[in-house]
Amino acid sequence: MNQIHWYERFQKAIDEERGSRSSRWMQLATVAQDGKPKVRTVVFRGWHGKNTLYFLSDSRSEKADEISKTPDVEICSLLVNSLCQFRFRGKAQINQNEFAQKCWDSLTPEVKSLWFLPDPGKPLLKSDKGSKSIQNNYLMPHNFIVILVDLSLVELLEIKNFPHKRMVWKANQNWKLEYINP
Numbered sequence: 001m002n003q004i005h006w007y008e009r010f011q012k013a014i015d016e017e018r019g020s021r022s023s024r025w026m027q028l029a030t031v032a033q034d035g036k037p038k039v040r041t042v043v044f045r046g047w048h049g050k051n052t053l054y055f056l057s058d059s060r061s062e063k064a065d066e067i068s069k070t071p072d073v074e075i076c077s078l079l080v081n082s083l084c085q086f087r088f089r090g091k092a093q094i095n096q097n098e099f100a101q102k103c104w105d106s107l108t109p110e111v112k113s114l115w116f117l118p119d120p121g122k123p124l125l126k127s128d129k130g131s132k133s134i135q136n137n138y139l140m141p142h143n144f145i146v147i148l149v150d151l152s153l154v155e156l157l158e159i160k161n162f163p164h165k166r167m168v169w170k171a172n173q174n175w176k177l178e179y180i181n182p
């Protein structure tokens with residue numbers, strides 16, 4: 001019990017969500033261009049290597065520039081069935097190579113079509129309002145990006161039982177488990 005690894009704990013908590021859609025929603029915080037924090041929801045897509053998780057996004061979105069300027073990010077995940085809050089810290093990088101191609105190939109045409117919509121965050125034009133037809137043969141566009149986050153710290157707060165439990169694992173301490181006050 002003492003040496004349980006955060007990865008096993010996270011997988012167990014995810015399994016307890018029994019495939020609920022929202023269990024894969026995470027809050028990703030970046031440092032905005034004005035130096036202030038900025039947070040948004042993204043879909044957790046999985047692991048790329050042992051301590052690296054990833055999301056899919058659009059290079060035209062502000063988070064892409066923010067990450068290029070300041071790669072430090074924090075991610076928060078709340079898993080409601082197990083009443084666990086995970087906080088992940090790490091450095092993000094943008095990937096557009098073969099791994100991105102593999103991710104692209106796994107998407108449905110409907111999801112792929114999102115990368116062909118007008119620039120996210122720009123004013124909505126009247127001409128852009130109509131629904132676009134969905135094709136089956138989309139090639140990976142230049143604005144498709146994978147955001148890889150190489151983790152340096154994982155913190156877990158469990159509030160299912162009293163007293164609550166809080167623990168932290170740090171990469172620079174060889175992921176040794178440390179209990180801290182909740």
Ligand SMILES: Cc1cc2nc3c(=O)[nH]c(=O)nc-3n(C[C@H](O)[C@H](O)[C@H](O)COP(=O)(O)O)c2cc1C
Nearest residue numbers: 025040041042043055056057058061062063064121
């Ligand atoms: C449930 C949900 C899931 C989302 N998943 C993603 C995602 O996986 N990737 C993404 O880039 N944006 C996702 N978004 C949209 C972002 O929250 C955000 O609005 C968008 O990426 C623009 O963010 P930015 O301007 O801060 O870069 C999602 C939004 C919601 C509500």
